[in-house]
Amino acid sequence: MKKKPTQTPNNKPARSAVGRRKFIKRSGLFLAATTLPSYGLWVSGKNRKLGVALVGLGNYSTNQLAPALQETSHCELRGIVTGSPEKIPRWKEKYGIKDKNVYNYENMHTVANNDDIDVIYIVLPVSMHAEYSIIAANAGKHVWCEKPMAKNAAECREIIEACNKNNVKLSIGYRMQHEKNTQTIMKWVETKPYGQIQDLKAEAGFHSNNIIPWKLKKDMGGGAMYDMGVYPLNAARYSTGMEPVAVSATHTTTRPQMFDEVDETTIFDLEFPEGITASCRTSFGESMNTLEINCSDGWYRLSPFQSYTGVKGKTSDGKVLEPFGKNQQAVQMDDDALAIINNEPVMVPGEDGLRDIEIVEKIFESADKDGERISL
Structure with a gap:
């Protein structure tokens, strides 16, 4: 199955190890965060909770984000944006959302006049992320x-x-x-308790015959690589603290009648500086959920490494990384809220998401060319 990626300028990544702090500091968002004034859009008073509006009330908003917002300390659900009017009464009743904080996709821009809403969370099909993120930003949120x-x-x-x-x-x-x-293994990039990283394996996928319909549509940003593949891709980057210098990839499918537009399974290998390699795999047809890092003096792994709950791990010398009990989405949103409240850099800036998509485009280019090695 051939993929035709959008061609973009070849922005070459750094060819040396980049620690997490260095990555954030070199991003434009770090500069923005450290030079903007501490008034206006920035929250005064560290006890104030930020008002969040969810854009798109599908499965992830309904079953993960909205419940998680009930567990946060620094933000709360105050608004919704939906194209499904029948959902509105249920959300208003369950979460106490005011009439003035309910929007549709046509009038979402008027949130600019609503001081109840500080943050817009875009939870839509991938093809809609840019349009509605830009609307939110232009509304000053x-x-x-x-x-x-x-x-x-x-x-x-x-x-x-x-x-x-x-x-x-x-x-x-x-x-x-x-x-x-995950943060523990990110710290090990710098402390190297098991020596120099040599290679890693990162895999994320599941088997289902009932995939959300838009995830089977190419023009909506569907497919395994976009939906699940960014987990192993991002993991390979944060586990090494480096940017890859080359990629090779192939697509496979066992259900061509179902996956006639998008990839069912994508296998991709990344090359990093210092000879480090990453073997990655993602799928809508196979269940997998492992991150393994092999070093000169031992190894460590997380399995599962990207589940909503129960992320756990172990090491070659017998350490056990026990599951963390807190709601992942609640921790994520509180971290991001505190970055706004304290006017500090966010943990995962736009530049991080951009770099993944630049690499994804090259993964599809390689798969189009029967696994040819593509320099980044």
Whole structure:
């Protein structure tokens, strides 16, 4: 099955190890966060909760984000944007949402006049992320955008530009980077308790015959690589603290009648500086959920590494990384809210989401060319 990626300029990544703090500091959002004034859009008073409006009331908003917002300390659900009027009464009753905080996609821009709403969380099909993130930014609201950030790198850059132009913060919904055990292995990039990283394996996928319909549509940003593949891709980057320098990839399918537009399974290999390699796999047809890092003096792994609950791990010397009990989405949103309240850099800026999409485009280019090695 051939994929035709959108072509974008070849922005070459750094060819050396980049720690998490260095990555954030070199991003435009760090500069924006440290130079913007502490008034206006920035929250005064650290006890105030931020008002969040969810855009799109599908499965993830309904079953994950809305319940998680009931567990947050620094933000709360105050608004909704939906194209399904029949959902509105249920959401208003369950979460006490005021009439004035209910919007549709046509009037969403008028949220600019609503002081109840500080943050707009975009939870829509990938093809809609750029349009509605930009509307939110132009309304003067901080933007939380679900992963993957957008369909192509050009759209990612448009989102970043809109947020910078409007002096609002942008964070991408990579919840794993907020998770305790994941943060432990990210710290090990610098402390190297098991020596130099040599190679890693990252896999994320599930088997289902009832996939959400838009995720089977190419023009909506569907397919395994966009939906699940950014987990192993992002994990390979944060587990090494490096940016890949080359990629090779192939697509496979066992259900061509179902996956006639998008990939069912994508296998991709990443090459990093210092000879480090990453073997990655993602699928809508196979269940997998593992991150393994092999080092010169041992190894460590998380399995599962990207589930909503129960992320746990172990190491070659017998350490056990026990599951963290807190709601992942609640931790993520509180972290992002505190970045706004304290006017500090967000943990996962738009540049992080952009880099993943730049690499995703090259993954599809390689798969189009029967696994040819593509330099980044």
